[in-house]
Amino acid sequence: MKPRDLSDLALRNLREAILRNSLTTLGIAVGVASLVAMLSLGVGLQQLAAKRLSQSGLFDSVIVTPRMNLRGMGRAAMPPTSDKEPRLLDEDARQEISRLPNVVEVYPQVRFFTEVRYDGKPFATMVAGMPESSKASGSFDGMQGAFFSGAGVNEAILQSEFAKELSPQTSTLIGKELVLRYAERQSLTPNPADSTAAPAAKSESLPGGFSVVPKELRLRIVGVVDTEPASGFGGYGNGRLLIPLQVASTLRAAQVNDLRDIVRGTSSKPTFASLTVRAKGPSYVEALEASIKNMGFGAFSLLDASKSLRIFFSVFDLLLGLFSSLALAVATLGIVNTLVMAVLERRREIGVLKALGAADGDVKQLFFFEAGVMGLAGGILGLFLGWLIGRALNFGTVLYLHRQNLPGVDIFSVPWWLVLFAIGFAIFVSLVAGLYPASRAARLNPVEALRYE
Amino acid sequence: MPDTQAAIRLEHVSRHYTMGEAVIRAVDDVSFDLPAGEFLALLGSSGSGKSTLLNLIAGLDRPTSGSVIVDSEDLSKVSSLELARYRRQTVGMVFQSFNLLPRMTLEENVELPLRLAEVERSDRAARVRESLERVGLGKRIGHRPSELSGGEQQRAAIARALVNRPKILLADEPTGNLDSATGESILTLLREIQKNPGMTIVMVTHERPLAERFADRLAVMGDGKLLSNGATR
Numbered sequence: 001m002k003p004r005d006l007s008d009l010a011l012r013n014l015r016e017a018i019l020r021n022s023l024t025t026l027g028i029a030v031g032v033a034s035l036v037a038m039l040s041l042g043v044g045l046q047q048l049a050a051k052r053l054s055q056s057g058l059f060d061s062v063i064v065t066p067r068m069n070l071r072g073m074g075r076a077a078m079p080p081t082s083d084k085e086p087r088l089l090d091e092d093a094r095q096e097i098s099r100l101p102n103v104v105e106v107y108p109q110v111r112f113f114t115e116v117r118y119d120g121k122p123f124a125t126m127v128a129g130m131p132e133s134s135k136a137s138g139s140f141d142g143m144q145g146a147f148f149s150g151a152g153v154n155e156a157i158l159q160s161e162f163a164k165e166l167s168p169q170t171s172t173l174i175g176k177e178l179v180l181r182y183a184e185r186q187s188l189t190p191n192p193a194d195s196t197a198a199p200a201a202k203s204e205s206l207p208g209g210f211s212v213v214p215k216e217l218r219l220r221i222v223g224v225v226d227t228e229p230a231s232g233f234g235g236y237g238n239g240r241l242l243i244p245l246q247v248a249s250t251l252r253a254a255q256v257n258d259l260r261d262i263v264r265g266t267s268s269k270p271t272f273a274s275l276t277v278r279a280k281g282p283s284y285v286e287a288l289e290a291s292i293k294n295m296g297f298g299a300f301s302l303l304d305a306s307k308s309l310r311i312f313f314s315v316f317d318l319l320l321g322l323f324s325s326l327a328l329a330v331a332t333l334g335i336v337n338t339l340v341m342a343v344l345e346r347r348r349e350i351g352v353l354k355a356l357g358a359a360d361g362d363v364k365q366l367f368f369f370e371a372g373v374m375g376l377a378g379g380i381l382g383l384f385l386g387w388l389i390g391r392a393l394n395f396g397t398v399l400y401l402h403r404q405n406l407p408g409v410d411i412f413s414v415p416w417w418l419v420l421f422a423i424g425f426a427i428f429v430s431l432v433a434g435l436y437p438a439s440r441a442a443r444l445n446p447v448e449a450l451r452y453e
Numbered sequence: 454m455p456d457t458q459a460a461i462r463l464e465h466v467s468r469h470y471t472m473g474e475a476v477i478r479a480v481d482d483v484s485f486d487l488p489a490g491e492f493l494a495l496l497g498s499s500g501s502g503k504s505t506l507l508n509l510i511a512g513l514d515r516p517t518s519g520s521v522i523v524d525s526e527d528l529s530k531v532s533s534l535e536l537a538r539y540r541r542q543t544v545g546m547v548f549q550s551f552n553l554l555p556r557m558t559l560e561e562n563v564e565l566p567l568r569l570a571e572v573e574r575s576d577r578a579a580r581v582r583e584s585l586e587r588v589g590l591g592k593r594i595g596h597r598p599s600e601l602s603g604g605e606q607q608r609a610a611i612a613r614a615l616v617n618r619p620k621i622l623l624a625d626e627p628t629g630n631l632d633s634a635t636g637e638s639i640l641t642l643l644r645e646i647q648k649n650p651g652m653t654i655v656m657v658t659h660e661r662p663l664a665e666r667f668a669d670r671l672a673v674m675g676d677g678k679l680l681s682n683g684a685t686r
Binding site for chain 1: 511533538548557569
């Protein structure tokens, strides 16, 4: 029989016992709904965790340090991680690293502990320079106010915990000014030609040392952010007052490594304490880390932590899927029952079909098709029900978080692969359930079937 | 010597059933030839084996031994797929209880064999109409079987049996559920079909007078055996 004729007959048969077939389909739908709701929850939680972590910039970044930095004062020398000689982390190195494949940007970490005056009161905090690219990282999504209006503007974004120290009503801070008090490094052997060079790599750390001069800078508060875009990584501490990286670099504020570099006095060139190298994505980090180590620098990332997270969520999703599949297994029995009943009720019809020339395969296909249609309809309906359940769970969670004065999060996600998987799985399970009734129908003896009343 | 032009040839055909330790010989060593274009009436009392023999000729059942040869093809040796093709293309069947599918209209019932034979959709409507008009039901095409009388239902069943233009028409007690006048009209129709377009007909019946009036040949069965086989005229 041609597929169109087969489908015509199957759909007609399904319509004939509409109530029973609808209930069976509903059974499949409930099974699929539980599967979709559970897996969507797993996927949503995984995406939430991944998003939060990627917003921190930890998983697509490699922190580069001069290898000599790993041999701290008074510490034993670290075993070499590459055959290459240790190199200085200077402007040449920065350029070289930025030319590596899959590197988006390379920027120095500028962080310094200092004092801020607001409304006449002093507050101690960690200042961090933020590159322009951090705007797109998602860390600033949903912030109060706005991101910096330019790369070199005297503006500040406050981390919300710090903002609450300045004023409990954080929204009132936006547009206000604060004064940043910091220690500027000034070279003891100043060289006028250096004033046009790269700001963070100037000659202040030339042998001979530097002096420290207190300075002030007025900054306009443009935003308050709940996340921690400059969270601690590599022992630098959380940045709670964020300013444009370009501004942070031009301040020439004394950083923790300056004194160490002066004491060592091993270099006649300006160096960076560390560089942050951002890769195109987490998948490039491992290769990038290896390349940088091969160049003679220290490099580390949190890739291993990311791998563990993926393993955890894969197992979590698997368990959720297994438990929710139980409902689908029960629904499968419903399909078997419905189709076996249909075979019994339609014995005579099967006999007529065979007498008119239907092959065993035609009869089998007819029942398979009916099972498949119930699976498809149950899959689509179940997907919709599962989505509704997920939305309800999400709504409840957001409501609960808001009552706890926490920002709402999406804990539910239905990716395309899950849509296709749910429908495909429902059809597959239905076809498997249809195997026995279909083969039973196909094996019916036409003479006995025609005799059946 | 058997007739080489036979449409149907049975050679020592037996169909035995085993029930516990008892062997029931429903058809027992039956042999005969039916020439193409003849109308054979199979007579016999209940349980004589005539319907079993008809089922063997229809390819709905296989003999325990012997050969059922139709169009030079031994049905006892072909695969079940080929047997299904044979039922689609070579024979048409009419039953005592009509066996029309109640949820389908006459048009859909008659179209069913065309669907199974994978006839193009564009050809189907004309063939269905032609078949229904042939049996005088051209105007009842959209009706369901429950809306028709017994005689009309049997006519519709005949239309369904004819729609694939088979060479042989097999009828199992076609008048069994009909009153005598309607039964007679059905047999008149079968007789017309036998003449035009020309068809071999095997009819199982227990109504001897009707069989003698309409059939070319009578075969009488008893206890599974062929008791007599001869021309009526």
